[in-house]
Amino acid sequence: MLNVMYNDDNWKFIFPILFNFVMSVIVYFLTVRLIPRIKDMFVKANLYGIDMNKKSGEKVPESLGVVTGCLFLITLFLFIPIPFTNYIFNDINFPHSEFMEFLAALLSICCMLLLGFADDVLDLRWRHKLLLPTIASLPLLMVYYINFNSTLIIVPKPLRSWFGFSVDLWIFYYLYMGMLAVFCTNAINILAGINGLEVGQSLVISISILLFNIIELSGDLWKAHQFSLYFMLPYIATSLGLLKFNWYPAEIFVGDTFCYLSGMTFAVVGIIGHFSKTMLLFFIPQIINFLYSVPQLFQFIPCPRHRLPKYNKKTDKLQISTVVFNKKDIGSLGKFIAWIFRKLNIIKWQEDDHGTVTCNNFTLINFVLIKTGPIKEPTLTLILLLIQVTSLAFLIRYPLASIFYEV
Amino acid sequence: MLNVMYNDDNWKFIFPILFNFVMSVIVYFLTVRLIPRIKDMFVKANLYGIDMNKKSGEKVPESLGVVTGCLFLITLFLFIPIPFTNYIFNDINFPHSEFMEFLAALLSICCMLLLGFADDVLDLRWRHKLLLPTIASLPLLMVYYINFNSTLIIVPKPLRSWFGFSVDLWIFYYLYMGMLAVFCTNAINILAGINGLEVGQSLVISISILLFNIIELSGDLWKAHQFSLYFMLPYIATSLGLLKFNWYPAEIFVGDTFCYLSGMTFAVVGIIGHFSKTMLLFFIPQIINFLYSVPQLFQFIPCPRHRLPKYNKKTDKLQISTVVFNKKDIGSLGKFIAWIFRKLNIIKWQEDDHGTVTCNNFTLINFVLIKTGPIKEPTLTLILLLIQVTSLAFLIRYPLASIFYEV
Numbered sequence: 178m179l180n181v182m183y184n185d186d187n188w189k190f191i192f193p194i195l196f197n198f199v200m201s202v203i204v205y206f207l208t209v210r211l212i213p214r215i216k217d218m219f220v221k222a223n224l225y226g227i228d229m230n231k232k233s234g235e236k237v238p239e240s241l242g243v244v245t246g247c248l249f250l251i252t253l254f255l256f257i258p259i260p261f262t263n264y265i266f267n268d269i270n271f272p273h274s275e276f277m278e279f280l281a282a283l284l285s286i287c288c289m290l291l292l293g294f295a296d297d298v299l300d301l302r303w304r305h306k307l308l309l310p311t312i313a314s315l316p317l318l319m320v321y322y323i324n325f326n327s328t329l330i331i332v333p334k335p336l337r338s339w340f341g342f343s344v345d346l347w348i349f350y351y352l353y354m355g356m357l358a359v360f361c362t363n364a365i366n367i368l369a370g371i372n373g374l375e376v377g378q379s380l381v382i383s384i385s386i387l388l389f390n391i392i393e394l395s396g397d398l399w400k401a402h403q404f405s406l407y408f409m410l411p412y413i414a415t416s417l418g419l420l421k422f423n424w425y426p427a428e429i430f431v432g433d434t435f436c437y438l439s440g441m442t443f444a445v446v447g448i449i450g451h452f453s454k455t456m457l458l459f460f461i462p463q464i465i466n467f468l469y470s471v472p473q474l475f476q477f478i479p480c481p482r483h484r485l486p487k488y489n490k491k492t493d494k495l496q497i498s499t500v501v502f503n504k505k506d507i508g509s510l511g512k513f514i515a516w517i518f519r520k521l522n523i524i525k526w527q528e529d530d531h532g533t534v535t536c537n538n539f540t541l542i543n544f545v546l547i548k549t550g551p552i553k554e555p556t557l558t559l560i561l562l563l564i565q566v567t568s569l570a571f572l573i574r575y576p577l578a579s580i581f582y583e584v
Numbered sequence: 585m586l587n588v589m590y591n592d593d594n595w596k597f598i599f600p601i602l603f604n605f606v607m608s609v610i611v612y613f614l615t616v617r618l619i620p621r622i623k624d625m626f627v628k629a630n631l632y633g634i635d636m637n638k639k640s641g642e643k644v645p646e647s648l649g650v651v652t653g654c655l656f657l658i659t660l661f662l663f664i665p666i667p668f669t670n671y672i673f674n675d676i677n678f679p680h681s682e683f684m685e686f687l688a689a690l691l692s693i694c695c696m697l698l699l700g701f702a703d704d705v706l707d708l709r710w711r712h713k714l715l716l717p718t719i720a721s722l723p724l725l726m727v728y729y730i731n732f733n734s735t736l737i738i739v740p741k742p743l744r745s746w747f748g749f750s751v752d753l754w755i756f757y758y759l760y761m762g763m764l765a766v767f768c769t770n771a772i773n774i775l776a777g778i779n780g781l782e783v784g785q786s787l788v789i790s791i792s793i794l795l796f797n798i799i800e801l802s803g804d805l806w807k808a809h810q811f812s813l814y815f816m817l818p819y820i821a822t823s824l825g826l827l828k829f830n831w832y833p834a835e836i837f838v839g840d841t842f843c844y845l846s847g848m849t850f851a852v853v854g855i856i857g858h859f860s861k862t863m864l865l866f867f868i869p870q871i872i873n874f875l876y877s878v879p880q881l882f883q884f885i886p887c888p889r890h891r892l893p894k895y896n897k898k899t900d901k902l903q904i905s906t907v908v909f910n911k912k913d914i915g916s917l918g919k920f921i922a923w924i925f926r927k928l929n930i931i932k933w934q935e936d937d938h939g940t941v942t943c944n945n946f947t948l949i950n951f952v953l954i955k956t957g958p959i960k961e962p963t964l965t966l967i968l969l970l971i972q973v974t975s976l977a978f979l980i981r982y983p984l985a986s987i988f989y990e991v
């Protein structure tokens with residue numbers, strides 16, 4: 178019925194999106210205006226970092242993501258009543274479940290913004306970083322349970338002879354969604370460390386989601402994608418404002434705050450927008466970076482405290498960073514992984530007669546540097562963003578979908 | 585119908601309260617365990633203050649309120665499903681509107697926790713401190729609008745010949761509720777500055793609310809008061825844990841974070857619990873302190889940067905702090921206020937032949953010190969808390985209510 182009502186009157190359907198778009202444009206200009214005025218407060222509060230890839234050694238204000246995060250939240254707080262004006266003024270039965278989705282989404286995002294900022298200020302421990310996003314996503318999962326509780330997934334064609342047409346994942350689907358929040362928040366944080374990369378990749382991901390939403394607006398699940406649009410537009414606007422100052426040479430750093438905020442925003446729209454599985458396809462470079470990092474993250478190969486690329490002052494270029502260890506000191510699993518990675522030609526491995534090994538750190542950034550050789554920082558960021566663009570999920574999903582699913 | 589169902593089965597009514605109580609006891613012990621382990625992280629992050637009322641001059645970790653705030657939120661996140669288990673497992677029509685109240689309440693509190701922490705770290709400007717709580721309370725007001733939208737108030741008996749039995753305040757009631765959030769968050773922040781006072785007064789207020797809720801549980805609005813109980817129990821537990829370390833001599837400071845968190849929690853339960861007018865009666869000392877401060881806050885009388893009482897190292901006692909100015913420099917309104925305050929004998933005013941005035945700063949703390957003379961810090965805190973206890977709102981409301989309303 179709702180669907181018909183809206184199709185009858187396209188204006189009611191387009192109006193909130195248009196309103197959101199205008200608010201997003203305004204908040205972009207606010208962001209661009211506010212950041213230069215506010216950034217000195219961060220240095221004064223001891224929130225700054227030294228850019229390791231620059232000669233100057235200046236104090237760069239850190240965790241400006243909290244500013245865009247707040248502007249993003251304020252925009253959405255002010256926007257909330259708009260999609261519901263029709264119900265409010267005409268006294269039609271109020272759609273409580275939709276409103277609940279808004280509240281739960283904002284609650285989870287606000288929690289992560291708080292957590293991210295606390296992490297930047299206090300330097301939280303790893304167990305907090307894994308536990309707290311899970312707790313922050315609880316209200317969201319509960320809303321999913323109340324509103325949909327659909328844990329059936331369609332099995333891809335090639336696997337149907339074993340599993341049947343669909344499988345009810347039951348509680349495991351909730352586990353998956355809870356882990357999605359943890360994954361998204363940390364995935365962006367791991368693929369980071371050069372000017373503009375965190376914001377750049379998040380912008381590519383969010384614009385991909387935006388395009389995906391726009392395409393799906395004509396489908397049956399248009400309402401879920403409209404919901405996602407409401408979040409993506411102001412997110413993109415505030416992040417664009419942030420990128421302006423974080424692009425090479427960075428005047429500000431975005432901090433863990435921004436990575437947490439972004440990750441949770443993506444998880445939220447994925448879960449409430451019913452595309453939490455598709456969402457993973459937008460994170461292909463992050464997944465590759467994570468898988469490539471696993472041997473170091475789990476200490477099969479020694480892992481130094483920082484794995485950023487190395488800056489060469491003379492050439493003003495970045496080159497791979499390495500870890501040095503003795504071959505005797507790594508276990509058999511580490512040796513086996515190293516053997517496979519060398520066969521696949523995805524690491525740079527140098528060994529002398531005494532068994533001393535010099536090897537690149539296992540990050541996507543270093544991998545690119547192996548292939549390109551030393552390059553300037555903005556070029557490196559651009560290459561990594563191009564990788565993100567070319568892996569664009571919906572380009573893969575649509576043509577490939579027919580192999581796996583009926584279209 | 586709901587009411588009858590619950591009365592039939594008292595267990596379903598008591599169970600969530602009991603569960604919440606047990607969680608609160610656990611979170612108290614967690615708080616007491618966590619604070620000593622985590623407090624050094626705050627000093628390391630440059631979040632510390634020097635206690636002006638002590639000889640030692642040690643660095644005291646600041647804004648530990650963010651720790652209890654997070655524990656408070658986590659407790660409520662984990663508690664949310666409990667009052668709804670009956671609906672979830674028995675598939676009875678889910679009470680969306682009640683769940684929405686939870687989400688909106690948590691969203692507003694979480695926003696204020698973020699704002700408070702940002703204020704402690706970044707030292708926000710006054711306009712942010714007034715604007716942001718208003719925005720943070722928007723979702724709450726919207727939920728009030730959707731669920732109740734009752735803006736009628738019963739007129740007190742003596743005024744009925746003018747206004748009639750009830751008045752519809754319409755949008756002004758929403759303005760009032762929005763301002764309540766701003767008032768509560770700042771009221772506690774203004775009556776502060778000596779060990780244990782911020783947490784102490786908040787605990788007196790919250791325990792008053794708790795008793796009021798328990799009394800009202802037998803009334804018609806029991807559901808609203810049950811909701812308030814869910815928030816008050818873990819709030820009291822975490823704040824008690826905090827007081828253990830903030831009591832004289834304070835090992836930690838609670839920060840603006842705690843004042844903001846507390847203020848918004850009180851505003852939230854007042855608004856959703858339908859006792860936003862009664863709520864003001866719990867804030868009598870804060871209101872008096874605010875009114876007494878007005879001449880200085882609005883610069884009719886000169887206002888120094890800090891108005892804390894003055895510490896006397898020799899006697900280890902606190903005495904009134906003063907402001908010195910020339911009588912010529914204040915306007916006629918300032919002179920008039922000073923004249924009234926002197927007639928009322930509520931300020932200490934010394935004037936020499938040249939018109940140089942030495943006057944106490946207009947705070948409730950200084951007022952107490954005028955009456956008692958110099959006293960030790962913990963005694964001063966205790967006196968101020970006693971004032972808070974004796975002004976307890978529900979003691980006043982119940983006997984006096986019959987004069988103003990039918991009982």
